[in-house]
Amino acid sequence: MNKNRKITIVTAALCLITSLKAWKKKRTQQRKPKQWWIRPGLRNRCTSGFYSTLRSKLVSQDPKWLKNFLRMTMEDFDFLVARLTPHIYKLNTRFREAISVGERLAVTLRYLATGDSFSSLMSVFLLGKTTICHVVHNTCSAIFKALKDEFLKVPNTHEEWTEIAECFYQRWNFPNCCGALDGKHIAIQAPANCGSEYFNYKKYNSIVLMAMVDADYKFLFVEVGAYGRESDGGVFARCALSTALAENSLNFPPAKSLPHESDEMPFVIVADDVFPLKTYLMKPFSFRNQVMSFKIFNYRLSRARNVVENVFGICASRFRILRRPMDVTPEHATVIVLAICVLHNYLLIRKSIYI
Template sequence: MDVALIQHQYDLINLALHQIQDNRRRRRRRRREVWVRPWIGSRRQFGLYDQLLVELRNEDQRSFKNFMRMPPEMFNELLARAGPRITKQHTWYREPMEPGLKLALTLRHLASGSKYSTMKYGWRVPHNTQPLVVREVCQAIIDEYMTEVMSCPTTPEGWHAISDKFLQKWNFPHTCGALDGKHISCKFPPKSGSQYFNYKGFDSDVLMALVDAEYKFIWADLGGTGSASDAQIYNDSEIKECAEDGTTGFPAPDPLPNDYQNVPYFFIGDDAFALRDSITPPLSRSS
């Protein structure tokens, strides 16, 4: 083969490689058309947080409660406690989002279930920023309130207090909590097959929760796959194990009102659960 031809082909290849590298450098150096879109930059003038919520707070607090699912006083208390956890430091680079805006956006998303892509115009917050904000705020609320609002009793006195409320409010004696599962829609992980596909026809995680007579959470377990039944999740849970080995601190069995035979304390659930000493489902129609 002619040496000159080989050299020519070699030069063409080098030239093509240099052109590719130059194009990559130009793409890296190319400036954005805009750093912040104008309609996002006018958030303070036209955004829901700085305009609508201020108006509702001052003129129609009932509508504020309907929009935020809580009165202004509760919103203020939540902001005062969780706000420091979601406050970012001011820098010369850009102004951080206000903690009140983060909290209001998160509460509205949780209350309405609206998609980030539809919320971005009203709140004037980019759709790819919103999931970061929602996660940050939810974690801040958990960290601030977890030990205060969701404390599972460990002594007979604590369970007695819950049982007394069930008897007074619902006429259910010896009841230490109501147990049920809730399917939460999710995107199934790769290669998980039908593991997350539930009987309702969508993919989900399952929240198993125990509440007291006033619907307040006592205990919760999140992470059950949608294909699992409530009974399966309960059988694999920590609270079922503790209830059966006695480490929950349940009171000793004693008689029901106007009776003399000792009866254990228990949880109540729907007919998805099997009858056990620690849990009582409703009687079937055939009973």
Template sequence: MNRLQRNRVNKLIKLIVMSILEEVDEEISVIQKKKLWVRKWIDRRDKLGATNCLLKELAFEDPKEYFDSLRMSESCVNFLLTKIHSQIQRKDTHLRSAIPAITKLQVVLYFLATGCSLRSLTHIFRLGKSTISEFIIEVCEAIYESLMEFIKIPTFTDWKIIENGFREQWNFPGCCGAIDGKHVVIKAPPESGSLYYNYKETNSIVLMAVVDHKYCFSYIDVGCNGRVSDGGVFRNCSLYEELENGVLPEGHVLVGDNAFPLKEYLLKPFPGNRLTLQQKIFNYRLSRARRIVENAFGILAARFRVFEKPMPYSPEKVVKIVKTCCALHNWLRQTKLQNRQYEYTVDSEHFEAGTSVPGNWRNEPQSLGMQPIPISLSNRSSQRSINRREKYANYFVGSGSIPWQARMIH
């Protein structure tokens, strides 16, 4: 290699080195700017954030307070983390360390349990408000996907198991569930007009659900806009089409209140105050079975205080939040990991005294973010539907009577 060639090579090497140094300087500058941009108190998250400080203390010293903060015991949180870790954990980069999956999960559970604002979450967990806003729905989707097996549409065999549960536990043969619906109140989306404006003069989407004999949601439909009224709420949900097409086994029914129309597959109470003894007994027996769905919704709203007030998110995001809460409700009622000592109790009856004992979920403040659907004004029922109700009424005062029913109606 002659001198000219060596000079050219040296110049090329110098150019490459200078280029590398410039890139390194730029990266150092970006890192320095990033460090300056992150507020110092947020940068101390690893040491002073709730994940590594407060929640660890509560789990060790005060399990009840830990339970109240996340609505589940530490073992449940850890199990849930193993199911969704790969979906929500991001990789570290040379600019920043990724937020730990456990922190993301705890933030979302705390949000669902308390309904607190993003600003409060920012202070508690030492995360940026925009950062929390970005991953809340991501984590909700991961939770719902991991727990879908607990809230899937019942198969023919499942319906039979539920029917047997209502027969054995609630003395209502042929019943495959109790149905009810709630308006989940939201803040009006921009430029939505009156699309979500309901009869209570709030904006909402509708959660329609069927609950099984164990207070679990066996079928949910979320997202119908709150503007529809009366029986239209029921008719505009996908569940209505499923029931019309015979999703229930032949001859089986659901039980509901006066918000629903009387159908062959859907029984409701006899209306009015001047009822015969037979009609009163039917209404009591139906109310006893239907109380399951009232308790399920009550526990859902008490457990997840995110329903306490209107949700300030788009309807699409609220749908995902509601589905996640329903899936968590079912899983927590069925998993053996949950600490039953702190769980909400359901309504019960003292048959000898002819009285009922309310569940402790009724002691919680009334949820303003979940409202009942209106009473159906439709009084057009087929003769076959009327006959089905009369058949049950005759059965309940005949071969299907139970010893305490006369005491309970008085």
């Protein structure tokens, strides 16, 4: 019995080895040899590509067109190049010249501005499709890493929160408000074998951007990557901001009396009715059997809360990739959205208005 079992095992092993060798040989025969190191149509990038030819002409002849192409002025572009150089600079080799930091940034900004496919951008910048894919993902990651500490910082002192609340009161007539909170679904192409995790109530696959903004349309906090099937309230319950607010680790200022009132009221963040009511989170009254005072309160709260909706609209208008499904993995989509958020704050602080 043992002898027959050994013979069976050896025979099975020999069959497996033979099958693996045949599969490897067949795969090697089917693999086509590489035809070229650089595609013939892309070999003139240094003399015919956008960054080396059209850019220099547009700077002097039509800067408005260039601003529309890159979604920022050349001054803002050059500042970004200087900030990103330590992160994405590459050295030339004996085989080929490295892609410059400016060209990497231009490719990334054009991708964010239009949402065009990598094949479409290949004909503009004369770079390979795979190269553009790597350039975009690496540059977006570098943008967020280089700018987040300066342009996407959560306030952490009483003075900073009080200044934001004063701005909300002056602009939107809502006192003791430290921010507006909401979530946005970013459409993506769902990865294989993910089931319904990214499938949301709007019948498309998405990831969730949870954001809090101030009265000047700047992001104060962003968190990206939650499944599209989750509600905004559920995403907020598990995000870092919810924990920080519950533990009061953000140093919210103490309660303060409202204008023309003597009663002290806590500082709050305004949100819509899908969020829970907390001492630090204010939502509107129920829409059933409202009296006039409730309607006035809801109107004022809606004015303050609409700031975050406006920010989402501004970002989607400047960076049109947010208006179409991203054909990338959820991890890469998360990095792209984070880069867009920090770029929005950067351009807003530098007063670079896109028209």
